[in-house]
Amino acid sequence: xxxxxxxxxxxxxxxxxxxxxxxxxxxxxxHYIKNKINTNQDINLNFICTHxxxxxxxxxxxxxxxxxxxxxxxxxCYSGGTEATAMFPIVGDTLKKQGFYLDKLSNxxxxxxxxxxxxxxxxxxxxxxxxxADFNPSSHFAAIMTCSHADENCxxxxxxxxxxxxxxxxxxxxxxxxxxxxxxKERSIQIATxxxxxxxxIK
Numbered sequence: 001x002x003x004x005x006x007x008x009x010x011x012x013x014x015x016x017x018x019x020x021x022x023x024x025x026x027x028x029x030x031h032y033i034k035n036k037i038n039t040n041q042d043i044n045l046n047f048i049c050t051h052x053x054x055x056x057x058x059x060x061x062x063x064x065x066x067x068x069x070x071x072x073x074x075x076x077c078y079s080g081g082t083e084a085t086a087m088f089p090i091v092g093d094t095l096k097k098q099g100f101y102l103d104k105l106s107n108x109x110x111x112x113x114x115x116x117x118x119x120x121x122x123x124x125x126x127x128x129x130x131x132x133a134d135f136n137p138s139s140h141f142a143a144i145m146t147c148s149h150a151d152e153n154c155x156x157x158x159x160x161x162x163x164x165x166x167x168x169x170x171x172x173x174x175x176x177x178x179x180x181x182x183x184x185k186e187r188s189i190q191i192a193t194x195x196x197x198x199x200x201x202i203k
Contacts, residue, residue: 001101001116001119003099003101003116003117003118003119004099005098005099006065006098006099006100006117007099008099009098009099009192010065010066010069010192010196013189013192013193013196014193015193015194015196015197015200017193018193018194018197022194023197025164025165025166026166026194026197026198027201028162028164029045029142029144029164029166029198030198030199030201030202032142032161032162032164033072033075033198033199033202034202036074037072037074037202041074041140042074042076042140043067043072043074043075043076044076044078044137044140044141044142045060045063045075045076045077045078045141045142045144046078046079046080046131046136046137046141046142046143046144046157046160047059047060047063047077047078047079047080047144047146048079048080048081048082048131048143048144048145048146048157049079049081049145049146049147050081050082050083050147051081051082051083051084051085051128052079052080052081052083052084052085052087052128052129052130052131053081053085053086053087053088053091053128053172054087054088054091054170054171054172054184054187055146055147055168055170055171055187055191056079056080056081056146056147057079057087057091057126058091058095058187058188058191059079059144059146059166059168059191059195060077060078060079060124060126061077061095061100061115061117061124061126062188062191062192062195062196063075063077063195063198063199064076064077064117064124065117065124065192065195066192066195066196066198066199066200067199068117068118068121069196069199070199070200070202070203071203072199072202072203076137077124078135078136078137078141079126079129080129080130080131080132080133080136081128081129081130081131082130082131083130084110084128084129084130084133085110085128086109086110086111086127086128087110087111087113087126087127087128088172090171090175090180090181090184091184091188092113092115093181093184094181094184094185094188095115095188097185098185098188098192100115100116100117101115101116102114102115102116103115103116103123110127110128111127112125112126112127113125113126113127114126131143131157132157132158132159137159138158138159139159139161140159140161141159141160141161142160142161142162142163142164143157143160143162143163143164144164144165144166145163145164145165145166145167146166146167146168147167147168147170148167166194168187168190168191169187171183171184171186171187
């Protein structure tokens with residue numbers, strides 16, 4: 001597999017577009033990761049949104065990809081929702097256009113995808129699940145809340161060491177509109193940019 005398109009996409013991302021106020025929030029995640037590294041612990045990140053269908057998957061995928069890009073080891077990224085639905089197909093289409101390889105491993109209503117971002121790293125396994133599903137860590141993780149609804153309606157995330165609100169606007173708002181593809185691309189770029197900022201500040 002050739003990941004030159006994805007690698008170039010990452011190199012072209014300019015994190016200087018992030019506001020200082022937004023950086024304050026993102027720095028909370030950077031500090032969490034640094035503290036784990038300094039104490040020789042695994043870094044478990046669970047990105048949580050209501051339906052685990054769009055923003056949480058994009059965040060999981062870009063965080064894992066940026067960790068590898070910046071050689072930050074022992075990072076394990078997950079995603080979950082307050083309910084399980086399915087990863088929205090446009091998310092996969094958007095990622096393929098940006099250079100990822102997707103392998104659909106099952107065809108039920110909630111398909112399982114293996115998402116490759118390099119030839120030598122394990123693929124990211126993506127499917128919709130509740131944030132406390134057995135697939136996800138039950139302790140020693142950071143809960144990153146990617147939408148306001150999940151953040152406001154989950155007062156307690158059991159097992160989370162830290163809760164970090166990194167909220168994104170929902171591209172679902174533009175589903176079935178002429179702007180749909182552009183808005184999914186826009187949201188993916190925003191998340192990629194912010195995860196690049198987070199992991200570029202680790203070392």
